[in-house]
Amino acid sequence: MSGEQPGAPETGAQALLACYDEALPAVYGYVFRRCSDRRVAEDLTSETFLAAMDTVRKDDTVAPHVGWLIGVARHKLADHWRRMQRTPEPVEELPEPGDDPWDVHLDRMVAHHTLGQLSPTHRAVLTLRYVDDLPVGECAELLDRTVGATEALLTRAKRAFRAAYPDTDARTATRGGRA
Numbered sequence: 001m002s003g004e005q006p007g008a009p010e011t012g013a014q015a016l017l018a019c020y021d022e023a024l025p026a027v028y029g030y031v032f033r034r035c036s037d038r039r040v041a042e043d044l045t046s047e048t049f050l051a052a053m054d055t056v057r058k059d060d061t062v063a064p065h066v067g068w069l070i071g072v073a074r075h076k077l078a079d080h081w082r083r084m085q086r087t088p089e090p091v092e093e094l095p096e097p098g099d100d101p102w103d104v105h106l107d108r109m110v111a112h113h114t115l116g117q118l119s120p121t122h123r124a125v126l127t128l129r130y131v132d133d134l135p136v137g138e139c140a141e142l143l144d145r146t147v148g149a150t151e152a153l154l155t156r157a158k159r160a161f162r163a164a165y166p167d168t169d170a171r172t173a174t175r176g177g178r179a
Helices: 012-035 038-058 066-086 101-117 119-130 136-143 147-164 166-176
Strands: none
Touching: 012 147, 038 066, 066 166, 101 119, 101 136, 101 147, 119 166, 136 147
């Protein structure tokens, strides 16, 4: 090509070009079988060959071959997976919480079931305060208690509700607690 003698050993870049046709399907196949996304496999295959070209330009003693290129692709794939762990897939629009009426209905059913498991006094104070949305003073009047005693009762009732609520163990486990 550029004044090279016939039979002279190929430089790194020439060797890369010489093995490109054989290596391309092997590298692409390697990446695609591991990521199962055509677009990502194409991008990572391109990155592999660009990185290989950068390497052979810097060091023309490198003798590229299919196995070496698969190794470069393995590193590119690992880099891709690390990026995916750090950068979540962008979402065009966040869903509105409570859009699904079934979730609201299910939450209501679970809350009613949980209230049914509590003592009548706990059920009454929680219903008056949070379902009927009454201030603590009015709850105290209706339950014939002092405001201080009603606040203490409300604290114990909330603790009992949390303990009886079926989701409590799952939330604790995801925060590193016991399941």
